[in-house]
Amino acid sequence: MPRQRRLRKVVSPPKFKGYKPYGAREQKSPQEEELLYEEYEALKLADYDLMNHAEAATLMGVSRATFARIYESARRKLARAFVETKEIRMAYGNAEMDQDWYICNNCYARFTIPEQVPNDRCPLCNAENIVSVKS
Ligand SMILES: [Zn+2]
Numbered sequence: 001m002p003r004q005r006r007l008r009k010v011v012s013p014p015k016f017k018g019y020k021p022y023g024a025r026e027q028k029s030p031q032e033e034e035l036l037y038e039e040y041e042a043l044k045l046a047d048y049d050l051m052n053h054a055e056a057a058t059l060m061g062v063s064r065a066t067f068a069r070i071y072e073s074a075r076r077k078l079a080r081a082f083v084e085t086k087e088i089r090m091a092y093g094n095a096e097m098d099q100d101w102y103i104c105n106n107c108y109a110r111f112t113i114p115e116q117v118p119n120d121r122c123p124l125c126n127a128e129n130i131v132s133v134k135s
Pocket residue numbers: 104105106107108109122123124125126127
């Protein structure tokens with residue numbers, strides 16, 4: 001059997017593409033930490049929704065050990081970003097979305113597009129510049 005890529009359930013993507021430190025001296029080539037969607041989700045479930053790791057692991061469809069690894073990785077990346085003044089860029093990783101999410105490149109709204117209304121415009125600002133969060 002071919003080895004399957006393990007997907008981690010993410011209920012909705014983060015509402016931003018990244019974070020930048022402010023008040024820091026401008027860097028010529030700013031360094032980045034790439035935070036995966038599943039890492040964002042793990043942080044959110046554990047530290048924002050205050051779930052215990054067993055519940056959070058179940059919600060994401062992974063083992064407790066895998067959850068702990070994702071969560072630890074997320075915390076280390078955030079710590080490195082803060083301490084080393086790095087930007088944080090969100091990346092898709094191995095996330096599996098509950099729906100097909102899109103982001104408008106004009107106003108940065110996030111939305112899902114119901115299949116019955118094929119429409120490639122942003123429902124908020126009507127821009128045609130929308131992208132799937134997976135791309
Ligand atoms: Zn828009």
